[in-house]
Amino acid sequence: MAATAPQAAPFFLGNVTRHVEGRRFFSRHTLRSPARIAARDAVQRYVREPRAAGSKLLPALLANYLGGVAGYTSVLFLVAIEHHAGELEMFPDPGPDETPDQYYTRQFRATRNFVRCPKIDNFLERILTEEVAFENRPDFRIFYGGLDTHIEHHMFPDLPPNRQREIAQAVRAIAARHGLSYHETLLLESIRMFLKAVTGLSTPLGEREFGRPLRLLAQPISLARRLAFGVAYKSLPDAPYLDKPGFHNVRVKVLSSNSVANGQARWVRLQKPRGWDDVRWDAGAFVSVRVEVGDEALVRQYSLVHDSDGSDAMEICIKRVAGGRVSNRLNDTLRAGKYVTLVGVPASTGGLAMTTVPRKSLFIAGGVGIIPIFSLIRKIAREATDSDAVLLYFNRDDRSIIFERELREIADRSGVRVHYFTDKPSDRRDITQGQLSQILIKRYVRDASDRETYMCAPPAMIDLAERDLRGVGLDPAQFHTESFTPPNLTRPADDGRRYTVRFRRSDRSVEIDGATTLLEAAGRAGIRVPTGCERDLCRACVTPKLSGTTQLEAAGAPLDRITVCNSLACADIELDL
Ligand SMILES: Cc1cc2nc3c(=O)[nH]c(=O)nc-3n(C[C@H](O)[C@H](O)[C@H](O)COP(=O)(O)OP(=O)(O)OC[C@H]3O[C@@H](n4cnc5c(N)ncnc54)[C@H](O)[C@@H]3O)c2cc1C
Ligand code: FES
DSSP, rough: GGGGHHHHHHHHHHHHHHHHOOOSSSSSSHHHHHHHHHHHHIIIIIIIHHHHTTHHHHHHHHHHHHHHHHHHHHHHHHHHHHHHSSOOOOOOOTTTTTTTTHHHHHHHHHEEEEEOOOHHHHHHHHHHHHOOOSSSSSOOOOOOGOOOOOOOHHHTTOOOOHHHHHHHHHHHHHHHTTTTOOOOOEEEHHHHHHHHHHHHHHHOOOOOGGGGGGGGGOOOHHHHHHHHHHHOOOOOOOOHHHHHGOOSEEEEEEEEEEETTTEEEEEEEOOOOOOOOOOOOOOOEEEEEEETTTTTEEEEEEEESSSSTTSEEEEEEEEOOOOOOOHHHHHHOTTOOOEEEESSSBBOTTTOOOSSSEEEEEEEEEEGGGHHHHHHHHHHHHHHHTTTTEEEEEEEEETTTHHHHHHHHHHHHHHOOEEEEEESOOTTTTTEEEOOOOHHHHHHOTTTSSSSSESSSOHHHHHHHHHHHHHTTTTGEEEEOOOOOOOOOOOOOOOOOEEEEEETTEEEEEOOOOTTTTTHHHHHHHHOOOOSSSSSSSSSTTTEEEEEBBGGGGGSOOEEEEEEEOOOBBBBEEEEE
16 A cells, blocks of 8 residues: 555545545546546656656656655554544544534544654754755754644644644634643654554454453463454445444445335335434335436435334335436345445435324325335334224236235234225226225225325325315315425515625625525536435535525524525525535
């Protein structure tokens, strides 16, 4: 690794970034920029400069190579020290909702400054002054590249090293004011602490032997067992950084994958990621799945087939959509042993929230809308077998029915009544050709007005059902719905007002009306924001807002982090983009 450091380092950093963003390593998006940097460096280091050295081409070539290896290796080593020596903490990816306070606290707790070593400085000075006659002795801290003030760098990443040093006392005072440790040790002491921490992580020592490792030699069986465990240990292909659980852009393993509904859908069991034992979700919740297609990261939502009490794994069912970019790819590629990226922990639109099991309920599912409905029914079957529940399940034809066997088992066990309907005629006697209507509801569910009703279907079908159910006397408050087509954003009519959206980091501004989303404004300014659903479901686009007001805040508290995909300006806005 060290021998290839100048060319390998950009790829190393690219790999860190793509871990954070949950991308694949072998993709154009991940590799393009490191490849460009490594190639530019190689041309400069191994072609241009040696050629300019004329007759000293070979020594220049060798010196450039060794200088590069030494420089990059020492930078990587110093950065490792600054994040792993002593009692420094490591944190899982905090995700987009981390507040600025939490962010800055994390930087203090995870970073160390070192105090430079006079012996090393004097050594460097001796070598340099032999080569160069300095009029003024330079500040030898330049050789640490600003890494000696790493805490300040994390607090103010845009400051150059000399400015970082100027503010170091003020930053130390801030840490003291907030009761945070300002980690700073002598360089050699930091190296010792780092080696101790790394050795502790990589040798088979337990707490009992810590500080007295030779004791282990007196326990050969224990030593052999630990070594065998170490040899057999296989890290995940995308091992979470030093074994910390992740909650955002997490790669999860496919445990099993089965084709259902005559190949029209795939039922996939996903392993709950490590550290997710306490993550809970209600029936009707969904996960956001991220897939890379070329340079684009596409995020789609998939409902979980059960609530968190229902299974140790996470199960989703993905129906093929004609021309769909993600559903077909997942159907074609998700197989046992593969991995898929989840954007975050399960969430819910709240549309189908069923906190307590109702005494009498009616479920209506249109096609793939059965998936969240199925998880509600499973909950009823598990928690209240005496509950009176009816399911009306509509499909295009009898080959599209999902979960049929499982629904039959639930019906046998818990008494949930299931009625199947199809658009096309079917030879089966348990399937009726028909579409949702008031007549159909009255025939199959005479007491529909008494029932808490849950429906998941395309929006047009939900609109019809709402009308029909109102016709049979159902109180609208008892009608709970969700559609897989995210709701359209309500955009106000143009009242002539214009707002300036400023993007502070990019130093760009655009003017927009009150009907243009901030995501669209960023697009106009040529700024790329990671997105997923573009309808306030996945939180992929959460962005810090520095000033201004959006329509999201009109009725509630001011927000300092907003989903730009559904935010409209009500005043001039400044974003941290
Ligand atoms: C809360 C929620 C839960 C969900 N749960 C599930 C679930 O459990 N199971 C499930 O299967 N799905 C579920 N979905 C739907 C899922 O998220 C995807 O929308 C679905 O899989 C289609 O994605 P896709 O990428 O394959 O299709 P897309 O590529 O998004 O295309 C969707 C449709 O638009 C058409 N289209 C795409 N681009 C264009 C274009 N440029 N011009 C014209 N037409 C175009 C396509 O032909 C296709 O018909 C859920 C959605 C939500 C919001
Ligand atoms: S893109 Fe999903 S919340 Fe904005």
